[in-house]
Amino acid sequence: MEYKKKICMLGSFSVGKTSLVRRYVQSIFDDKYLTTVGVKVDKKQIQVGAHTVIMMLWDIYGEDDFQKLRMSYLRGANGYLLVADGTRRATFEKALEIHARVQSGPDAAPAVLVVNKVDLAADWEVTPEMLEDLRTRGWRHLESSAKTGQGVERAFQALATMMLEPKP
């Protein structure tokens, strides 16, 4: 069976959304920070068990004081990859805030929280307790590094699996 799924990358600016997509789709990483201004859609086909999933990855600019997230971009989304930067606690809180906004809207869908930049773990402000707290609240979260590739495949694969699970 083949599925086409729309996945939106959401989170604050400079958390690594674009880098995660580039690492996942093209297996490349650039250390230079280049802010995303609009939206870019990439595609990747993967296997989830016996199913083929065509992942339409919507890399959406990070929300901040200059650019607010347009909810219309999320129309028809099948899943969300919420991205936070482990070294900036505020981005973690922003990811949770966006998640609350999305899940209360018409396009609620499964979500995975990816705490990125695990290669800088020594400088993390996101603590194990914060992640443990999330876990106890039923969140699925993963740690990743677009720089090293650690956890990237696993994060997308986890979301794909969640999207294929029958809705309760």
Next chain:
Amino acid sequence: MRKEAALPERLLARLGYAVFEDSGSGALTAVGSPPQWFSRVFGDAAAGGGKFLPADYSPFLENFLEDAARAWTSSPAERAESGPWIERGADGREVALEAEACVVDGRHILLIANHQQRFDETSSRLQTAREEKLAHERLRREIQTKEILLHCIVHDLSQPLTALRGCLSLLTMGLPPEKVREVVDIADRQTRKQEGMIRDVLKAFSSEMAALQSGGPRQSVDLATAAREVVAEYAAAFSSQGATLALDSRLDAPGDWLVTGEPDRLRRLFTNFLENALRYSPAGTTTTVGVEPDGQFLRAFVDDQGPGLPEGITAANLFRLFGKGKESTGKAGLGLYFCKITAERWGGGVGCENRSSGGTRFWFRLPLAPRPARAPDRELAVVAAPPHAGEHPAEDSSGKPQKAERPLRILLADDLAINRQLIEEMLEQRGHRVQTVNGGRAAVAAAQENVFDVILMDVEMPGMNGLEAARAIRASELPLGRSTPILAVTANDSTEDREHIRQAGMDGHLRKPFGRDGLYRAVEDAASAAEPSTAASHEAASTDVAPESTTGAPPAASADPLSKAAIVARFGGDARLAAQLARMFLKDAPRLLGSVRRAARRGDSDGLARSAHALKGAVGHFGALAARSAAARLEDLGRRGDRKGVKLGLEELDEALDALRKALLAMTARRSAAPAPARTPKRRKP
């Protein structure tokens, strides 16, 4: 069918807009000819007047058509803007586009624009703004780190005052003189600690900043040693308020207590928890400090018997910056936060919980330290005295050993004065310089103050034992890239004992009682092995033979091992040394035997094993086989916790010691008729 392009539409095309009109069912019809960029991005999608189906080319545009449809059909008519999005052209180049839906003369129009320059300018402005915001965040964190550092300094500087106050309070209680000395020593250490911290702050403020950010330089640190030290420091403070501070009994057992960290900060973790426990420990309660294995970590804990955590207070709250709040009975609330960031930066964590038996447990855990790389990696050397003819160092005509080619600086740690005296004497006869200390802690301090060629370490010592001292020395040497050869000096020779010695980072095992030649060979080979050019020689010296005479000379061919001739022969024929050590033993024997008896009477198995072990070592020097066997049996009973044979063992020991005592008395009495020349005072430092 392409519609005839009127002037405005041609104008829009000239300005870079692709103009489409809604054809329904998600299709668009081009109005006029789209600009060149359109075909670069979408190919011939709108060529020949055909319909353009965005769903086939652009998921983004397909999505926007829904917004457009809403705008087209709203009343009054509205405009809808897509915001920028990126499409990749057939040539691989990315193009920034924007779409707008509007109604013109009743026609549903969609404009798609490629305002690359405007997009680039916006991108540039946002890039700058966001980079500045990131820089601002970094600066804010740095300022916060500085604030934390400042608080840490104030906090740390105030900590010795707690111990000092406890000491002063104890001094007002009319303590016995020996206790007063102990309390004054503790107070003195605290003032020195504070003085050292002030010096460090003034000297290394900038490097301290960097250290706080990174968690400090990491090395192997002995968690058990740190626990013992802080308990010794804080016992007086607890005692002064009628409470007790104790060490968990598991720390008495030998074990691998090395974690990754930094000694000063590690102690600060403990002291922060202890200060906290002290504030909440009423009179009559006991606070226990301990360490326990936790997978790939070691978990250190401070268990108090205070009121426990109030309802609603969680570890997350408490370990937050200033998490205790201004109303707290504690200080700024920074200490626990310091514990958290320090433990986490070392790869560990912190926590606290109420105990089921009452009170609270505060804990931190740190990853087990990787085993220090040793070069060359060699087997544990086991050396006893092999007095084979011709192998022992040549003697001069007086029977004294020849001087060593290379005098060594040797540190000797042994709690028994007789052992220290004997070994020091033998080594100095050979021309080596010896510094003696009577315990593990003093050995660690000496090894940090001076450089030695070899360290001889008694294993069984009260307080910090030889294994712990060796670990602490290894940990302190790690950052210096040094690895002083350490030889365990012990009568315990089981496989398990050897493994403990090896795990403690020691290089060899000198089995008691040992001979003079064995001692020389052990220390000289160990020193040679530490030099790369002669490393191979150490392996050759790893010999395990039966214990022999104390000095390495062949034992006297006497039927009575306790005859004067036999005893003097054990000291290489040095009657003066034999008599001197005999007198020392006679003076010390009642205390040694008393320790054995007290432990037996109290049913203190560990104490029995320890005291019998010490006695075994002392009598072994004189070749008192019966006394040595009796002491060894008692030691074994103590280790096994078997109380059945203790009474009989004590009787045997009494009898054997009596025989030894008589022999030594007879020897020293005769010796006293011709007094030995006064010895010159020993040099204590190499």
